[in-house]
Amino acid sequence: MNTFLQQVVNGLTVGSFxxxxxxxxxxxxxxxxxxxxxxxxxxxxxSFVGFTLLTxxxxxxxxxxxxxxxxxxxxxxxxTVGILGVILERVAYRPLRRAPRLSPLITAIGLSxxxxxxxxxxxGASFQVYPSIFPTTIWRPGxxxxxxxxxxxxxxxxxxMLVLYLFVQRTMAGKAMxxxxxxxxxxxxxxxxxxxxxxxxxxxxxxxxxxxxVMAGGFYSEIDFNMGFLIGLKAFTAAVLGGIGNIPGAMLxxxxxxxxEAMFSGYVSSQWSDVFAFSxxxxxxxxxxxxxxxxxxxxxx
Amino acid sequence: xxxxxxxxxxxxxxxxxxxxxTRPAGGTGLLVAMLVVPLWLNNYHLTVLTNxxxxxxxxxxLNIVVGYAGLLDLGYAAFFAIGAYTTAxxxxxxxxxxxxxxxxxxGLAGVFGVLIGAPTLRLRSDYLAIVTxxxxxxxxxxxxxxxxxxxxxxxYGVPQPTIGxxxxxxxxxxxxxxxxxxxxxxxxxxxxxxxxxxxAWAYIREDExxxxxxxxxxxxxxxxxxxxxxxxxxxxxxxxxxQLTAVSPESFTFNQSVxxxxxVVLGGLGSIPGVLLGAAVVVITPEILRDLPANLIxxxxxxxxxxxxxxxxxRPQGLLPSRRxxxxxxxxxxxxxxxxxxxxxPPVAD
Numbered sequence: 001m002n003t004f005l006q007q008v009v010n011g012l013t014v015g016s017f018x019x020x021x022x023x024x025x026x027x028x029x030x031x032x033x034x035x036x037x038x039x040x041x042x043x044x045x046x047s048f049v050g051f052t053l054l055t056x057x058x059x060x061x062x063x064x065x066x067x068x069x070x071x072x073x074x075x076x077x078x079x080t081v082g083i084l085g086v087i088l089e090r091v092a093y094r095p096l097r098r099a100p101r102l103s104p105l106i107t108a109i110g111l112s113x114x115x116x117x118x119x120x121x122x123x124g125a126s127f128q129v130y131p132s133i134f135p136t137t138i139w140r141p142g143x144x145x146x147x148x149x150x151x152x153x154x155x156x157x158x159x160x161m162l163v164l165y166l167f168v169q170r171t172m173a174g175k176a177m178x179x180x181x182x183x184x185x186x187x188x189x190x191x192x193x194x195x196x197x198x199x200x201x202x203x204x205x206x207x208x209x210x211x212x213x214v215m216a217g218g219f220y221s222e223i224d225f226n227m228g229f230l231i232g233l234k235a236f237t238a239a240v241l242g243g244i245g246n247i248p249g250a251m252l253x254x255x256x257x258x259x260x261e262a263m264f265s266g267y268v269s270s271q272w273s274d275v276f277a278f279s280x281x282x283x284x285x286x287x288x289x290x291x292x293x294x295x296x297x298x299x300x301x
Numbered sequence: 302x303x304x305x306x307x308x309x310x311x312x313x314x315x316x317x318x319x320x321x322x323t324r325p326a327g328g329t330g331l332l333v334a335m336l337v338v339p340l341w342l343n344n345y346h347l348t349v350l351t352n353x354x355x356x357x358x359x360x361x362x363l364n365i366v367v368g369y370a371g372l373l374d375l376g377y378a379a380f381f382a383i384g385a386y387t388t389a390x391x392x393x394x395x396x397x398x399x400x401x402x403x404x405x406x407x408g409l410a411g412v413f414g415v416l417i418g419a420p421t422l423r424l425r426s427d428y429l430a431i432v433t434x435x436x437x438x439x440x441x442x443x444x445x446x447x448x449x450x451x452x453x454x455x456x457y458g459v460p461q462p463t464i465g466x467x468x469x470x471x472x473x474x475x476x477x478x479x480x481x482x483x484x485x486x487x488x489x490x491x492x493x494x495x496x497x498x499x500x501a502w503a504y505i506r507e508d509e510x511x512x513x514x515x516x517x518x519x520x521x522x523x524x525x526x527x528x529x530x531x532x533x534x535x536x537x538x539x540x541x542x543x544q545l546t547a548v549s550p551e552s553f554t555f556n557q558s559v560x561x562x563x564x565v566v567l568g569g570l571g572s573i574p575g576v577l578l579g580a581a582v583v584v585i586t587p588e589i590l591r592d593l594p595a596n597l598i599x600x601x602x603x604x605x606x607x608x609x610x611x612x613x614x615x616r617p618q619g620l621l622p623s624r625r626x627x628x629x630x631x632x633x634x635x636x637x638x639x640x641x642x643x644x645x646x647p648p649v650a651d
Contacts, residue, residue: 035427095614101426103613105373106566109559110609117603229555233438236431271446278435285428286420 003266006144011262012255013150013219016157017043019254020212021235023164023247024205030181030245031201032097034104038088038111039209040232042081044225045115046210047130047217048123049077054131069133077210085206086199094195112232119225127224130217149219156215160208161251167204168247177201181245230274234261237281243294252292306616332484339476347472349588351544354479355537357580360564361490361573362533367562368571368623369499370526371506372422373430376437377561380410380531382444382553384538389456389548390449399462402539410535414528422523437558444550455549459542475544482540486533491573493529494625502526503571503625556602563605566612569619578621 021043028036050073057069092111096104135148168174179187180197188194216231217223234257242253260280265273284291339347359381366374384406391397391405421432444450451457462469462478469475493499501522504512509519542548564583568575583605590597612619 033427035431092610092614099613099617102367102371102373102570103617105427105430106562107610107613109375109562110606110613113556113559114603114606114610117600117606121599121603233431233434237435240428240431272442275439275442275446278439281435282421282432285424285432289424289428 002143004263005142007262007266008259009144009146009150011259013153013258014262015255015258016153017212017216017231017254018235018238018258019251020157020160020208021231022238022242022250022254023161024209025236026239026242026244026247026250027201027205029239030247031177031198032093032184034093035108035236036093036205037105037108037232038115039205040228040230040235041112041115041119042085042206042228043209043213043216043231044119044223044228045084046077046081046206046213047223047227048119048128048213048225049080049210050074050214050217051123051128051130051223053077054133073133074211074214077214078207081210081213082203082207085202089199089202094198112229116225116228123225125225127222130221130223132218132221134218147219149215153215153219156211160211164204164208165247173197173200233281234277237277237284240281240289241284241291243291246291246293249291249293256292309616309620335480339473344472347476349585351472351476351479353581353584354476354483355540355544356561356564356584357577358479358483358486358537359534359561360568360576360580361486362530362537363561364530364565364571364573364576365490365493365502365526365533366530367565369494369502369506370523371502372426372523372527374433374527374530375430375555375558375562376433376435376440377530377534378553378555378557379437379440380414380534381538381541381557382440382548382550383410383413383531384535385542385548385552386444386450386456386538387535388539388542389459392459392542393456396460399460399539399543402542403536406539407532407535410531410538411528414531415524418524418527422520422527434555434558437553437555441550441553444553451549453550455547457547459546459548461546462543469543475540479540479544482536486536487573490533494571494573498522498525560605563609566609567619569622570617571625572619572621572623575619575621575623579619
């Protein structure tokens, strides 16, 4: 029973990371039908921007109260990575929007590699220890371990999702975004600035990934340039599991995948849990490519 | 017009003006050079050249999948791993001769190609990319976790191949071995490209629906491309196992798959001379950078990544473009049916 509860707690934490990153995949996919392979690396860059900021202000920690530093540790990476996401779209994807399918996919691989290698040159190839500004209290109710960071992660994630959901459903920009996802050309004819909206999609996706990156830094307390690769793949799996292009689907998929994985590593084998997750991806794509909540997508002629 | 494009177009105009017999002559010259020059090279240069041949072979195999059939495979290193591990395992455990490993490694890689391809090739093309990525990771993690693959250390002590009483020991022996394998590969892929199957690949790449309407079974023909691509990676893996006398999971990472993809894209999707050039550039560049004083070697992958992005935006057809190009690999935007009809004719200049 303890194993079960502990894995539920772990699943909810990791699921939050998956869900936040999966949202970026699913939004971009929904709007321009592109798998943005570089998205996992935006999470990594977010984590490193937070790292640099916190290291720089680390000496002043006694002057600056944590209450000021923690919001800063989220907002600065969000801003930086958000702008980075918009720049990537503008420079690398926009010129290829009408190009054959293979071109933007290969470009995305190139971007992912460029971000990883850039981070390796900038921040070094080895693991970096994340500055501990987050509360480090650990509770042990009934034999399971819960850290304060885990308690922080869940409400932040759910809150952001709620804001995103309301934005997409209730605002004019969100409505325009949904229109672009359905039919870009028709949306343009209706007077929607498609380019700006695609930029906005990348901005929001990148910002969410940055939040996940900073929280992951605080939770795992170690980061490296390669950290985005695996979570990128897992988050994509989550997005597919939930139904790609579908925002609530990405949230659901993130938590479902993380729970499955946590149970697998708790009861079967933690060594094979990555293999298990990728097998889930392949099985979902083969047997239910539309995911849990997705609608049917056909290849356009 | 970028300076690069101007330069390459000038080169193409020059080539077009040259008499027809010079075209095969260029290939023959390269072949003679590849056969003779190594006799005067030292072991370091021979090893680099051997690597060029290994990557050329991998590039030619991946080119079948990505260049001819237009399927993005991001887990190609997995087939390379299957060939290498098959060879290392069978040779160290059962002491089987190397020459049996070539069909075994190639065959097993092909079987895995069919197993992973059969359920997934029905998917949308971008889903396929991510499934192959997942498959590549599954293979690498399995090799790290399983016992019979030697875990994270891999397998070592692979015996050297022999013919009668002759044993392959020196780098130059391995060089000629891979050169022979590469020549066989070149012969096969250039025949394939011009075969009925090769035309079918070009057709489904350009327009799957129209191809299906013409009686081509898209799933079957894609599966054939996927399995045949895997076969060449398997053979390259067999060679790698005996050349290094050891295999370990680090040789088969995602970056390895990306590196092979860069070779194919850099040279030109679907272009055999392009793949050879791409392999030479990707293998030799880091060796040149290594000799420079500054730690430029660290910038190698970043440089290739930016080249990859730049190519897709400014020159999607690559440095030495394939003559049979259509919509999907940076050719002139023409009706794909016309490409089919004009098969064999070089398309109008880009």
